[in-house]
Amino acid sequence: MPNAQRFAQLALLAPIALAMALDRPAIAHPEPAPVPRECRAQLVENPDPNQGYEFIEENNCPILTGTFSDGEWDVTLGLWEPGAYLYRHHNRRTGERMEIIDFLIFGTTERTHYSFAHEGVRHVVTFRREDPDWIRLEIFHPETHRRLLNRLLRRSRNPLS
Numbered sequence: 001m002p003n004a005q006r007f008a009q010l011a012l013l014a015p016i017a018l019a020m021a022l023d024r025p026a027i028a029h030p031e032p033a034p035v036p037r038e039c040r041a042q043l044v045e046n047p048d049p050n051q052g053y054e055f056i057e058e059n060n061c062p063i064l065t066g067t068f069s070d071g072e073w074d075v076t077l078g079l080w081e082p083g084a085y086l087y088r089h090h091n092r093r094t095g096e097r098m099e100i101i102d103f104l105i106f107g108t109t110e111r112t113h114y115s116f117a118h119e120g121v122r123h124v125v126t127f128r129r130e131d132p133d134w135i136r137l138e139i140f141h142p143e144t145h146r147r148l149l150n151r152l153l154r155r156s157r158n159p160l161s
Contacts, residue, residue: 036108043083057082061105061112064127068135068153075137075153077114077125087116087123089137 041059046052063085067076072093078086080101088099100123104115109129116123120142127135132155139149 036110039105039107039109039112041083041103041105053082055082059105061107061109062127062129062132064112064114064125064132064135067156068137069156070151070153073137073149073151073153074156075125075135077135085114085116087114087125089123 037060039059039061041057041061043055044058046054046056063079065078067074069075072091074090074092076086076088078088080086083103084101085103086099086101088097090097098118100116100118102116104117105112106115107113107126111126111128114125116125122140122142122145124138124140125135126138134155135153137149137151137153138147140146141148
């Protein structure tokens with residue numbers, strides 16, 4: 001097909017293509033996902049210790065509080081004071097209850113891990129910033145570091161007493 005004929009066909013189709021494009025909604029390009037950064041939490045001297053604690057916490061990670069449950073395990077997370085987080089669990093099957101106050105944060109700003117230790121047993125709570133209604137509870141053996149428990153818990157309306 002000669003170039004002149006091809007050009008004539010394109011010239012006839014151009015107004016139709018333009019009309020079709022104007023008739024369609026614009027395609028939205030989603031915002032790029034934030035780049036996860038390493039969690040960093042530390043205590044620094046309070047510039048005005050007369051207004052509360054001697055130290056304040058600098059933390060770039062999300063903080064999750066509330067009660068989570070799967071029917072057998074209940075876990076409550078909370079803030080105790082700068083640099084100290086509360087972990088409380090109740091195993092409904094065995095009746096075991098435990099409360100730990102600790103401060104160890106690792107992971108990324110998008111997937112944060114809070115770690116609590118008691119007598120060498122490590123309790124790790126993991127959550128994703130995009131889904132704060134779910135946590136993963138893992139409990140590790142103090143000597144072998146073998147995972148003893150791995151449960152997914154959903155945010156509960158009934159806080160532990």
